[in-house]
Each structure stands twice: as structure tokens, then as C-alpha cells.
Amino acid sequence: MNVKKDFPIFEAHPELIYLDSGATSLKPQPVIDAIVEYYSTYSANIHRGLYKISEKASAEYEETRSVVARFINAPSPDEVIFTHGTTESINLVASTLGPERVTEGDEIVTTVMEHHANFVPWQQLAFNTGADFKVIDINDHFELSVVEKSDRRGEGHQLVIDLKRVITNKTKILAITLVSNTLGTINPVKEIIAEAKKINPRIITVVDAAQAAPHNVIDVQDLECDFLAFSGHKMLGPTGVGVLWGRKQLLDSMPPYQFGGDMINEVSLEKTTYAKTPHKFEAGTPHIAGVIGLKAAITYLQQIGLDKIRNHEKELTMYAGRWLNDELSDAITFYGPRHIEFMAGIITFTMKGIHPHDIAQILDEQHIAVRAGHHCAMPLHTQLDIPASTRASFYLYNSEEDVEKLVEGLKKVKKTFS
């Protein structure tokens, strides 16, 4: 995939091997241009100005809502809310819908592989309401333990999901990630939601798509989820902008998240009435440049094609798996599924007797950027019985040469500590 030329950071750092897209992606020139164009030619506030540059800013901002809606196959742009990112999107749902729906004795279900952004808000909601907080575990194939491992392998086998052990008619919320940011596991979220709704048709399902939206086609109608969240910065867009999609009926029934300008209909001394969805949830001046940059990012991704990107990442992940196994299998322990269909472009590992921070530092000396730590997934690391791990994550600008450099770099790490 010949796209490196579109990413100016490689001109500034020609030697950079960037393997940390799971944390944030690099930005292509069209995204940078869209942001610069806004700030240099029409940097007005939106929705208020009765003059041309404000009208243009408003039109670009609202057009992004439609672009996002089409990107995730949402029935209406009115169901798309702009936030700061996945974290804020999930907090918005937990703090508005949460207290209205969840009471003492209810249950909230999530999984042990969640990023803290889809774990802590639900844990705190459970603590604050007296609900039971239940966590789905993983099996020894690093998949959710509701999925029988053998049934996901051989051809013709059915997916077996035994959710009845965790979901009951008291479960009010199921919060689940499409892709684990640490294990790279792609969860069968559509099947899990369908099964959960069979057990309890009133359950509210919240999907964390932060690691999925940059790489996979997402269709909220096909998933049949109730809410879905993702971040612009992980999908070539700017930092500080994200999306919450929710079913219109649910969004309409929820109270506002924050109060202030732009989210009201009328304010008097006696009372305030609110704007309609989605504006009800967008108080204050939003990240206008960020939203406009997100549109450019989605357009760029769609021009290349998400299927092509996913295939490229699959090839790189398999290539990395083979090389690492061939060259370093005695020194490395992998944490993630082995079947490529259930793996995102993420390889997480530990090396015997070497702290992940040391690995990252020695790789950095060779201009290789990886992530080391708990990746905001402490419950998962506790479950894996490791304090930290090292993660290499691939995106469209990575190449086989990057993988080869990573393997060489890790051989150097091993040699340094032997």
C-alpha cells in the first residue's frame, strides 16, 4: 500500500517506524489541509453567525454528521453526536441514561478486555446505583469466554455463545468492545448482542468501536446495537473529536449531558427547554476544526477502502507472527488470538525477564515506536497475571519492512539482556 507519501510526519522523520496506531494514528495531508483551510479561510463559530464564513463552517460541520452517518450506516445524521472522543461518548451514555435506567439490584455487564473508557464508567454507575457489576472473562485463546473456542475454528462450525450465565432479565446494560486494544481480539459483537436481546429484549447495548472504526466496516443497523462510540484520532483524524451514535428514540428520551449555549431551545428565569437531538448533547462551542478534519479522514479512508486496509493489516499481522515465531519463539509470549479472522492488526507480547518499558526504550533507539504498559486495560493485565506488556499495532502506512525492522529490533533487545 503506497500511502506513506501522504503522511508528512515521514518527511520530518524518515527513519520512523510507527507501530503505535492503536494509541493514535498519524495524519495524512488532506486532513491537515482541511484543518488549516478552516482556520485560515473560514474560522467562524457555527450555528449562530448570519454571515458567509459562519454559514460555511456550519455547513461543513453538519455535512460531517451525514458523512459519519453513512460511514456507520446510521439511519439518520440526527443520531450522530460529536464528542471529544470515545471516552466522552461512553461517559455521556453512562451519566445520562445510566441513572435513569439502572437501580439497585439491576446488573451491568461488561468484559475483562475493555479499555478503562468502557469499564470504569460502568463500574462507577454500578457502585453509585447499587447495581451488580458483572464482567465476562476470556478463555485461553484470548477470546470472550462466552464463545466456545473449538467452535470458532474448523470450517462449518457454529459460533456457540452461552450468555445465559451472565445476562439475565435484570441486566440493564451490556457494554462491549468490538476489538480489544490489547489482545487485538475481534469480538463477535453482532452475535453476542442478538443472543443478549433474546435473553433480555430490554437490555441496552453499548459498543466501543475505538479500535474497530479505523480498520473495519461498521454497520450499526447490522450490529443492532443501541449505542456505538469511536474516536477521530485513531482513524487519521484530529485529536479531541469523537462520535457517539445512538438510537434516536433513546437519545430523545435521555436528559442533556451538559448545559450551556447551543443545546437550548428557550431559556427564561423560570425554566429552560432543550434543543432536539443531536444538538441537545452538544453544549458550547464544539471542536469545529476537529469535526471538519474528521470528515477529511473518513473521505481519505473511504477512497482507499476499508476492506483494502483490513487486508493489508491482516497480511502484516500474519507476516509479523511468522517472523517473530521463527526468530524469537523462545523469548516471546504472545497475548492474542492465533486465528487471523479474529485478530486485528495488533501484536501484544512479553519477553522473558525483560520489562516492557526496556523493550520500548531499546526499540526507540532504533526509531521504532511501540507501546509498553497496561494500555488502559488493567483488569485484563491482572487477569493475564502480568503487570504490563508491549504492543505493536499496524495501520495502512506500515509495510513488511517495518515488520522486519521490528524483528531485528527485538533480536537486539534479547541480545542486550542475555
Ligand SMILES: Cc1ncc(COP(=O)(O)O)c(C=O)c1O
Ligand atoms: C478500545 C478503546 N476504547 C476506548 C479508548 C479511549 O479512546 P479516547 O482516548 O480517544 O477517548 C481507546 C483508546 O485507546 C481504546 O483503544
